[in-house]
Amino acid sequence: MTNLIEIKGVTHAYKTDNGPLPVLDNLNISVPEGDFCAVVGPSGCGKSTLTKLVAGLMRPDQGEVWLHGQRVTSPRSTVGMAFQNPVMLEWRTILQNVLLPLEIVPNKMSKKQKEDRARELLALVGLEGFEDKRPSELSGGMRQRASLCRAIVHKPDVLIMDEPFGALDAFTREDLWQTMHRLREEEPFTGVLITHDLRESVYLADEVIVLSGRPATTQHVENVKLGGRTDLEVIYTPEATEILHRLRHQIEIAQGRAKDEEAA
Amino acid sequence: MKHWKKVATPTIAIVIFLALWEFIVWVNQWPNYKMASPSDLIPAYTKYWNLFLIYGWQTLWRTVVGLLVAVVFGTLIGMIMGFSRTMRDALYPLLVGFNAIPKATVVPVIALILIGHHDLNTVLIAFMISFFPISVAVSIGLSTLEPEYRDILRSLGASKWTIFWKIALPKTLPEFFGALKVAVTLAFIGTNLMEIVEPHGKGLGHLFDSGKINADYPLMFAVLIALAFLGILLYYIVVGLEKIFAGWAERPQG
Numbered sequence: 001m002t003n004l005i006e007i008k009g010v011t012h013a014y015k016t017d018n019g020p021l022p023v024l025d026n027l028n029i030s031v032p033e034g035d036f037c038a039v040v041g042p043s044g045c046g047k048s049t050l051t052k053l054v055a056g057l058m059r060p061d062q063g064e065v066w067l068h069g070q071r072v073t074s075p076r077s078t079v080g081m082a083f084q085n086p087v088m089l090e091w092r093t094i095l096q097n098v099l100l101p102l103e104i105v106p107n108k109m110s111k112k113q114k115e116d117r118a119r120e121l122l123a124l125v126g127l128e129g130f131e132d133k134r135p136s137e138l139s140g141g142m143r144q145r146a147s148l149c150r151a152i153v154h155k156p157d158v159l160i161m162d163e164p165f166g167a168l169d170a171f172t173r174e175d176l177w178q179t180m181h182r183l184r185e186e187e188p189f190t191g192v193l194i195t196h197d198l199r200e201s202v203y204l205a206d207e208v209i210v211l212s213g214r215p216a217t218t219q220h221v222e223n224v225k226l227g228g229r230t231d232l233e234v235i236y237t238p239e240a241t242e243i244l245h246r247l248r249h250q251i252e253i254a255q256g257r258a259k260d261e262e263a264a
Numbered sequence: 265m266k267h268w269k270k271v272a273t274p275t276i277a278i279v280i281f282l283a284l285w286e287f288i289v290w291v292n293q294w295p296n297y298k299m300a301s302p303s304d305l306i307p308a309y310t311k312y313w314n315l316f317l318i319y320g321w322q323t324l325w326r327t328v329v330g331l332l333v334a335v336v337f338g339t340l341i342g343m344i345m346g347f348s349r350t351m352r353d354a355l356y357p358l359l360v361g362f363n364a365i366p367k368a369t370v371v372p373v374i375a376l377i378l379i380g381h382h383d384l385n386t387v388l389i390a391f392m393i394s395f396f397p398i399s400v401a402v403s404i405g406l407s408t409l410e411p412e413y414r415d416i417l418r419s420l421g422a423s424k425w426t427i428f429w430k431i432a433l434p435k436t437l438p439e440f441f442g443a444l445k446v447a448v449t450l451a452f453i454g455t456n457l458m459e460i461v462e463p464h465g466k467g468l469g470h471l472f473d474s475g476k477i478n479a480d481y482p483l484m485f486a487v488l489i490a491l492a493f494l495g496i497l498l499y500y501i502v503v504g505l506e507k508i509f510a511g512w513a514e515r516p517q518g
Contacts, residue, residue: 052415055415055419056419057415057418057419074421075418075419075420075421076421077420077421079419079420080419081415081416081419083412083415083416085410085412087410087412087413087416089413089430089431089434089435090435090512090513091434091435091437091510091512091513092512100416100417100430101420103430104417104420104421104422104426104430105420105421134512136512150416154420
């Protein structure tokens with residue numbers, strides 16, 4: 001199987017006044033086409049840097065990032081992004097916000113086709129009837145739904161999400177998890193989800209990568225097999241609980257609070 | 265009903281103001297050389313209505329041209345300072361220093377340098393006094409753009425120009441219009457300073473000056489009210505433009 005995203009030996013450091021601050025150290029991640037990969041780790045371990053590298057917004061000091069068999073050296077329109085802050089353009093309607101990528105990425109769609117596509121996506125995430133509203137009239141959860149539509153409206157190969165549900169309340173978050181599953185059924189894409197919510201990672205991802213504390217390196221890879229179930233109850237099955245348990249333990253190791261198996 | 269109220273409320277306020285003014289002058293028995301009353305102004309307007317039209321127009325167009333130059337120049341400076349930290353550090357002290365000089369002291373200097381060029385020196389002062397708030401507003405608007413906005417567009421391969429046009433510019437418009445409202449009144453001050461100081465000048469400032477020379481006090485008050493009227497007119501034109509271009513920034517009330 002070919003890997004759509006291939007991160008090979010990436011090392012990166014930020015320049016600060018107190019000398020270089022290493023954030024990523026020989027990081028290796030590969031995500032097969034169509035898979036959904038969650039990246040978890042202690043806060044400040046360089047997860048957001050990872051999204052910028054995959055999006056081509058930054059180049060690593062060492063190592064390579066490959067997308068679709070091509071080395072990433074600059075931003076590419078085959079990537080869609082969603083952030084914790086849904087950054088809606090307040091002066092545009094929801095529909096116009098979703099249309100934004102289609103105004104920038106070269107395409108052969110007519111105005112009508114673009115609008116139909118955007119409306120279709122908005123309906124899919126449950127925002128039918130809100131197309132002509134301004135972002136300020138929407139709740140946080142609704143804005144994040146619209147931001148997801150914007151991230152995939154141009155049919156990117158890769159969807160990168162940086163803690164997209166982090167600022168939402170618990171129930172809204174669960175709603176959006178289910179929306180994500182619905183979107184994946186209708187719009188196949190390869191996803192990278194940066195999160196600090198272990199339940200979220202287990203519910204949404206095919207594989208969960210645990211990063212070590214800063215500078216981050218791949219500490220643990222967990223394959224999530226829950227039999228393709230997408231109902232919320234699946235989080236409370238023994239299989240899921242067992243995975244959560246293992247991930248929790250790995251996080252503690254990453255935080256330096258627990259010793260590795262042998263020592264324990 | 266709502267529309268009617270929008271016009272009626274300020275109109276009633278103005279009528280009350282004029283009545284109060286008339287009343288205070290009447291109660292104190294002030295002669296018109298001490299304080300003219302609104303009823304003294306009517307003869308001044310009917311007697312000099314053609315001068316008010318001609319001079320009023322001169323004041324208005326020179327103020328507007330000065331403002332337009334201030335908008336173009338102020339936006340440019342604001343863009344330079346908004347996009348480059350180095351330029352911001354370099355230009356801020358210069359701009360603040362320039363703005364701190366009272367323009368009343370600059371007026372005679374400019375009047376001397378450009379003696380005889382009535383329109384040019386008036387426009388120049390109107391511009392000089394009003395561009396500063398515009399520069400500051402634009403530079404703050406641009407430099408406080410959240411990085412996520414830029415990342416969203418950059419990750420799609422958008423050029424710097426596209427990012428400016430699609431995000432930075434519209435996002436800065438509310439700040440820009442806020443500054444423009446301040447700049448409008450400042451530009452009027454600039455125009456009138458020059459018109460009053462300059463010999464053989466033009467505009468309402470000159471009319472004010474001739475009222476002073478001829479001890480025609482009602483005329484002087486009439487000029488002040490005419491200036492206030494022009495100021496209100498221009499201010500509401502800016503408000504109208506703001507509604508069109510930055511109406512989205514207004515949150516629904518209640």
